[in-house]
Amino acid sequence: MSEWWTYRPEDFLLFSPRVYWRMFELHNEALWPLHLITLAAGAAILVLALWRPHGHGLWIALILAALWGFVGWSFLWDRYAAINWAIAYVSPAFWLQAVLLAVVGAGGGVAFDRRDITAWLGLALAVLAIVAYPLLPSLFGRPWTTAEVFGIAPDPTAIVTLGFLLIARGGLVLLLLPIPLLWLLLSGLTLHIMGDTQAWLPFAVAGVSFILVVLRRLLR
Amino acid sequence: MRNRIITRRAFVKAGATCAAVLALPVVAPAAEHAPLMRTIPSSGEPICAIGLGTWITFNVGDDPILRHECADVIAAFLEAGGRMIDSSPMYGSSQPVTGYGLEKLGRPETLFSADKVWTSSAAGGPAQIEQSRRLWGVPRFDLVQVHNLVAWEAHLETLFAMKAEGQIRYVGITTSEGRRHDLFEQIMRRHPLDFVQFTYNILDREAEERMLPLAAERGMAVIVNRPFRQGALTRRLEGETVPDWAAEIGAATWAQFILKFILSHPAVTVAIPATTSVNHVRENVAAAVGPLPNDSQRERMAAYVRDL
Numbered sequence: 001m002s003e004w005w006t007y008r009p010e011d012f013l014l015f016s017p018r019v020y021w022r023m024f025e026l027h028n029e030a031l032w033p034l035h036l037i038t039l040a041a042g043a044a045i046l047v048l049a050l051w052r053p054h055g056h057g058l059w060i061a062l063i064l065a066a067l068w069g070f071v072g073w074s075f076l077w078d079r080y081a082a083i084n085w086a087i088a089y090v091s092p093a094f095w096l097q098a099v100l101l102a103v104v105g106a107g108g109g110v111a112f113d114r115r116d117i118t119a120w121l122g123l124a125l126a127v128l129a130i131v132a133y134p135l136l137p138s139l140f141g142r143p144w145t146t147a148e149v150f151g152i153a154p155d156p157t158a159i160v161t162l163g164f165l166l167i168a169r170g171g172l173v174l175l176l177l178p179i180p181l182l183w184l185l186l187s188g189l190t191l192h193i194m195g196d197t198q199a200w201l202p203f204a205v206a207g208v209s210f211i212l213v214v215l216r217r218l219l220r
Numbered sequence: 221m222r223n224r225i226i227t228r229r230a231f232v233k234a235g236a237t238c239a240a241v242l243a244l245p246v247v248a249p250a251a252e253h254a255p256l257m258r259t260i261p262s263s264g265e266p267i268c269a270i271g272l273g274t275w276i277t278f279n280v281g282d283d284p285i286l287r288h289e290c291a292d293v294i295a296a297f298l299e300a301g302g303r304m305i306d307s308s309p310m311y312g313s314s315q316p317v318t319g320y321g322l323e324k325l326g327r328p329e330t331l332f333s334a335d336k337v338w339t340s341s342a343a344g345g346p347a348q349i350e351q352s353r354r355l356w357g358v359p360r361f362d363l364v365q366v367h368n369l370v371a372w373e374a375h376l377e378t379l380f381a382m383k384a385e386g387q388i389r390y391v392g393i394t395t396s397e398g399r400r401h402d403l404f405e406q407i408m409r410r411h412p413l414d415f416v417q418f419t420y421n422i423l424d425r426e427a428e429e430r431m432l433p434l435a436a437e438r439g440m441a442v443i444v445n446r447p448f449r450q451g452a453l454t455r456r457l458e459g460e461t462v463p464d465w466a467a468e469i470g471a472a473t474w475a476q477f478i479l480k481f482i483l484s485h486p487a488v489t490v491a492i493p494a495t496t497s498v499n500h501v502r503e504n505v506a507a508a509v510g511p512l513p514n515d516s517q518r519e520r521m522a523a524y525v526r527d528l
Contacts, residue, residue: 011397013276014276014279014310014311014312015276015279015280015281015312016276016277016496018286019279019280019281019283019286022280022283022285022286023281023283026282026283079281079282082281082282082312082313083279083280083281083312083313084312085310085312
């Protein structure tokens with residue numbers, strides 16, 4: 001692109017806020033009652049992380065992998081890309097994250113068994129993303145039909161994943177961090193350009209998660 | 221010979237424009253309320269001075285309710301006497317949404333379809349134009365423009381060849397928000413373009429210096445994009461009252477105030493405001509009805525908005 005420095009972030013926003021939030025409404029309407037299953041999956045991985053039965057790492061990783069693959073296909077590829085052609089290039093990143101989670105999980109490279117302060121913060125983050133994220137519309141003055149639900153919409157899926165990565169132990173955990181972090185930055189930027197006050201949320205989660213990971217490494 | 225054919229076709233189209241949108245269940249604008257027509261210099265074809273942009277506003281994806289609203293906007297636009305709808309493959313789902321609206325309205329014959337080629341692949345131009353044409357559902361585009369001068373040399377070659385073969389009627393180039401004006405002018409000087417499209421409004425007046433005079437000198441039609449600075453200008457003026465003296469030029473709203481300023485430049489052919497509102501599209505086309513400001517009024521208008 002020529003004279004790229006003359007472009008502002010808002011020049012890349014192809015849709016209006018109304019269209020953006022209507023997209024969630026339509027997506028929720030199309031997939032209901034699948035939300036109940038993805039929320040149950042969220043509850044299941046929380047129980048697995050707390051209970052830590054044998055093989056829990058594999059199951060948590062596989063469930064997250066399945067949801068990343070699903071969100072990448074159903075939300076990004078099949079819906080969001082219709083109003084934002086750039087998202088067609090982002091969907092493969094979700095599928096890559098799914099593959100990474102599955103490979104790391106199947107290879108026994110991850111265990112969700114940390115119990116330090118950052119791990120508890122991670123767990124709290126995951127719980128909030130599963131339970132509280134769908135309630136955000138009422139906080140930000142939107143109809144509840146625009147709710148973003150874990151396993152259905154990308155932001156809560158990325159936040160829950162980051163929460164679990166803060167609980168996780170294993171040499172390959174760092175490999176799983178960049179895609180959720182980058183997605184939250186992209187989502188926050190989109191909301192910010194739309195002038196949506198919710199923009200601070202994905203930015204804050206990405207920032208806090210990154211700081212916690214760095215602090216843990218420094219304090220090791 | 222080609223020019224004679226175009227002229228005859230243009231005559232037929234122009235006659236139909238303000239008489240009625242025959243294929244539509246709509247009412248023609250009364251003659252005294254017919255919008256201003258401008259002439260495309262390269263063919264002599266008349267065209268309504270207010271067009272319809274689709275950037276952001278028509279990118280509604282598969283949303284059935286919003287698609288229906290866009291179709292209503294197209295219907296109101298054509299009913300008011302408008303003709304040119306402008307889109308681009310860069311605008312997300314705007315092309316299929318435009319196609320949906322046109323299909324719903326029975327493929328109105330008065331439509332002037334303006335689209336763009338936007339790919340860095342020189343070889344990919346024809347395939348992209350064909351894909352765009354299918355999305356619109358038109359037999360051929362009236363105008364195809366090189367979007368933001370992307371791979372402009374190769375695409376212009378393609379477009380002039382398509383025009384020679386009768387696959388499109390007019391060729392143009394576009395830019396926006398003052399980008400690459402030097403190169404834009406060079407292309408205008410070297411190539412026999414039918415249309416040029418760039419940003420011009422009551423606050424962004426750089427085009428008055430060279431682009432608009434050059435277009436007039438070269439006999440090129442001018443499409444003005446971002447007349448409201450993508451809505452920022454009208455939002456900024458929302459809380460302000462339109463001055464009483466705006467009645468002298470028939471401007472009842474800020475949108476009409478701004479559009480009348482643009483249309484009063486003699487080199488401007490069509491301004492293409494975008495909207496999702498039926499009321500706004502009617503208001504926009506109505507800006508092309510009645511008197512336009514003279515030079516002193518134009519300066520007064522610009523100073524007034526600048527000082528707010």
